Amino acid sequence: MTRYAMVIDTKTCVGCTDCVDACRMENDVPAGLCYDWVVEATSGTYPDLSTEFRSERCNHCSHPTCVEACPTGASQTWNASNIVVVDATICTGCKACIAACPYDARLIMMPDGYIGKCTFCVQRVAKGLDPACVSVCPARAMYFGLPDDPGSEVGRLLATRDWYTLAPETGNQPNVYYLR
Amino acid sequence: MHEELLASVMANPSVVPQMAIWGWQIAVYLFLGGFTAGLMVFSGWTVLSGREEQAPFAARRAPMVAFIALSLGMTTLFLDLSHKLNVWRFYTTLHVTSPMSWGSWVLVLVFPALIVAALDGLPLGFPGLAARLTGLPKLGKWAGGLLGLCRRLRGPAALLNVALGMALGIYTGILLSSFNARPFWHSALLGPLFLVSGLSTGAAMMVLASPKAGERHMFGRIDLGLIVLESAILGLYMSDMLTGDLVQQQAVGFLLGGAGARLFWLGFVPLGLGVPLLLEAAMWRRSLLIPGALAALMVLSGGFLLRGIVIAGGQETGWVTLQNQFNPALLGQLGAIPAPDPRF
Numbered sequence: 001m002t003r004y005a006m007v008i009d010t011k012t013c014v015g016c017t018d019c020v021d022a023c024r025m026e027n028d029v030p031a032g033l034c035y036d037w038v039v040e041a042t043s044g045t046y047p048d049l050s051t052e053f054r055s056e057r058c059n060h061c062s063h064p065t066c067v068e069a070c071p072t073g074a075s076q077t078w079n080a081s082n083i084v085v086v087d088a089t090i091c092t093g094c095k096a097c098i099a100a101c102p103y104d105a106r107l108i109m110m111p112d113g114y115i116g117k118c119t120f121c122v123q124r125v126a127k128g129l130d131p132a133c134v135s136v137c138p139a140r141a142m143y144f145g146l147p148d149d150p151g152s153e154v155g156r157l158l159a160t161r162d163w164y165t166l167a168p169e170t171g172n173q174p175n176v177y178y179l180r
Numbered sequence: 181m182h183e184e185l186l187a188s189v190m191a192n193p194s195v196v197p198q199m200a201i202w203g204w205q206i207a208v209y210l211f212l213g214g215f216t217a218g219l220m221v222f223s224g225w226t227v228l229s230g231r232e233e234q235a236p237f238a239a240r241r242a243p244m245v246a247f248i249a250l251s252l253g254m255t256t257l258f259l260d261l262s263h264k265l266n267v268w269r270f271y272t273t274l275h276v277t278s279p280m281s282w283g284s285w286v287l288v289l290v291f292p293a294l295i296v297a298a299l300d301g302l303p304l305g306f307p308g309l310a311a312r313l314t315g316l317p318k319l320g321k322w323a324g325g326l327l328g329l330c331r332r333l334r335g336p337a338a339l340l341n342v343a344l345g346m347a348l349g350i351y352t353g354i355l356l357s358s359f360n361a362r363p364f365w366h367s368a369l370l371g372p373l374f375l376v377s378g379l380s381t382g383a384a385m386m387v388l389a390s391p392k393a394g395e396r397h398m399f400g401r402i403d404l405g406l407i408v409l410e411s412a413i414l415g416l417y418m419s420d421m422l423t424g425d426l427v428q429q430q431a432v433g434f435l436l437g438g439a440g441a442r443l444f445w446l447g448f449v450p451l452g453l454g455v456p457l458l459l460e461a462a463m464w465r466r467s468l469l470i471p472g473a474l475a476a477l478m479v480l481s482g483g484f485l486l487r488g489i490v491i492a493g494g495q496e497t498g499w500v501t502l503q504n505q506f507n508p509a510l511l512g513q514l515g516a517i518p519a520p521d522p523r524f
Contacts, residue, residue: 015187017187017188020188020189033192034188034189034190034192037186037188037189037190038186038187038188039184039185039187039502040184040185041182041183041184041185042181042182042183042184042185043181043182043183044181045181049181053187065359065360065361068277068278069277069278069279069280069358069359070275070278071275071278071280071281071283071284072266072269072272072273072275072281073273073275074269088263089266090266090269090272091263091266091269092261092263092264092266092267092269092270093261093262093263093264094260094261094280095194095202095260095262096278096280098194098195098199098201099199099201099202099359099361099362099494099495100359100361101361102360102498102499102500103499103500104195104199104498104500108192108194109192109193109194109262112263113261113262113263113264114262114263114266166500167499167500170360170361170499171360
């Protein structure tokens with residue numbers, strides 16, 4: 001399986017939400033919905049507080065419970081990779097995938113009644129391009145690539161920097177990494 | 181202190197401010213599915229064990245009631261689908277990791293077994309209807325032949341009704357318990373709980389509708405045992421959750437002081453378990469018509485309440501809690517903003 005990952009540097013992310021807007025433009029996300037979002041996480045005790053921004057989206061898990069729960073096979077992985085996509089022509093809108101996602105990232109009920117989600121901009125990845133959110137990040141805080149290739153930028157970052165993923169204890173093996 | 185706020189808008193009514201994907205349609209389906217399962221198991225059992233004379237309602241009429249109930253349940257299930265035109269896609273694959281896929285195939289198998297049992301019971305259970313069918317010009321002969329065929333198939337059909345009824349009853353719970361993303365559902369005890377609750381509502385239907393005192397008495401006693409078993413499984417479920425990991429402990433808080441506590445402790449526990457248990461126990465030696473019917477009605481409404489509470493509980497609990505600063509209600513006020521003055 002080719003494993004794609006997104007690496008986001010919380011040290012340089014300024015929380016501008018440009019990634020969210022780029023996603024809307026690239027994927028024609030219906031008004032009032034979104035495929036990605038930015039979380040502002042503050043920890044500590046006043047006055048010793050620290051804040052980090054996290055650009056969040058589908059984690060394109062290596063163990064995708066949404067794909068397992070889908071009764072029709074509409075939720076599937078793209079091209080023998082970990083990128084989870086939905087085939088709208090098979091989706092019945094049963095919403096099992098929404099319930100199956102521990103990150104609440106299988107979000108969108110499209111106006112037509114099928115499920116929409118972040119696809120890591122698979123249409124761009126197929127051409128060798130970065131997802132739209134990564135390519136527009138003005139703080140250059142986002143990276144995309146093959147983490148299992150030690151020569152890749154994401155591979156190098158994961159090998160040299162301290163990182164975490166969201167709720168790894170779910171067992172879903174998420175592939176969006178946050179550098180701290 | 182650790183606080184997580186949304187810096188951008190997480191605009192999605194399916195999950196914000198709280199997951200809201202399955203409503204009354206699914207609760208009704210899960211209830212009617214369990215109810216059908218109970219009717220199938222007991223009607224099959226009465227035929228297989230030669231209790232047809234002792235329990236005529238269960239043997240002859242219950243399959244027809246089950247057929248109608250399951251048809252209604254599948255209708256509400258269909259209503260819940262948001263892409264209804266693709267419903268046939270359930271039957272182009274068997275996705276082995278998806279309990280929902282298994283369930284959709286179980287439903288396909290249930291119907292033939294149920295129809296054979298319902299038609300087999302028709303001549304004695306609903307003689308007027310059977311006479312009208314066989315008396316039809318031209319078609320009557322075919323109808324008579326069909327009823328005869330179902331009569332010959334009654335043994336295997338009864339066996340299938342028991343087996344498929346168990347599968348149908350337990351699958352509705354397994355469907356929910358397979359979602360590890362929803363801690364409130366993530367207990368293997370949910371399958372047995374829904375199965376026993378379904379059997380209990382099936383037995384209650386026999387108590388409610390049987391014209392024969394002996395049958396009402398027998399199923400009243402069976403239901404008493406099932407209510408005890410259901411209470412025990414509920415207790416095990418609670419202890420399973422309370423001794424589980426943090427997300428499970430937090431999830432069961434939904435019943436212990438959380439949003440579902442009132443309906444559970446003041447609604448389901450006394451009405452669905454406690455009072456019917458006492459009534460059935462009081463009628464251990466002799467069945468009484470009115471208290472029996474009352475207990476049965478309570479068990480039936482308790483079965484529905486349980487499904488509603490569990491459906492809501494799963495959607496209230498999860499791994500992620502984000503505070504959303506975005507108030508979608510304010511969007512509606514956008515139109516109320518006066519247009520800028522053209523003079524400026």
